[in-house]
Amino acid sequence: xxxxxxxxxxxxxxxxxxxxxxxxxxxxxxxxxxxxxxxxxxxxxxxxxxxxxxxxxxxxxxxxxxxxxxxxxxxxxxxxxxxxxxxxxxxxxxxxxxxxxxxxxxxxxxxxxxxxxxxx
Numbered sequence: 001x002x003x004x005x006x007x008x009x010x011x012x013x014x015x016x017x018x019x020x021x022x023x024x025x026x027x028x029x030x031x032x033x034x035x036x037x038x039x040x041x042x043x044x045x046x047x048x049x050x051x052x053x054x055x056x057x058x059x060x061x062x063x064x065x066x067x068x069x070x071x072x073x074x075x076x077x078x079x080x081x082x083x084x085x086x087x088x089x090x091x092x093x094x095x096x097x098x099x100x101x102x103x104x105x106x107x108x109x110x111x112x113x114x115x116x117x118x119x120x
Contacts, residue, residue, distance in 0.1 A: 001028040002118050005046055005076070007039040008054040017052070020107045027114055036065055044072040050114045055082035063091045070096055077117030081110060
């Protein structure tokens with residue numbers, strides 16, 4: 001199983017994301033955060049194999065949080081979901097391997113991205 005930390009806001013979207021991943025092999029959701037500080041604490045405490053982050057969370061600098069998550073949990077693969085994945089291209093430190101998935105692609109694309117990111 002691939003352990004996953006979900007980071008999304010508001011809580012209703014976080015719950016919907018978790019529910020969409022229930023039963024999706026090989027994903028096992030081990031933590032959830034709907035705000036930045038909790039996400040950083042959980043990333044460090046849980047050291048999940050993958051972190052799924054919603055790029056459209058309010059008041060969040062996506063490249064900064066990605067860097068902070070990597071610092072707290074350097075072995076975690078980072079998967080970003082976005083309505084506009086193209087706008088995120090080139091925004092991340094070249095040393096970080098980040099997988100970006102469109103929200104419009106659905107849960108199967110997200111699971112595939114988690115698998116790809118984990119095997120990099």
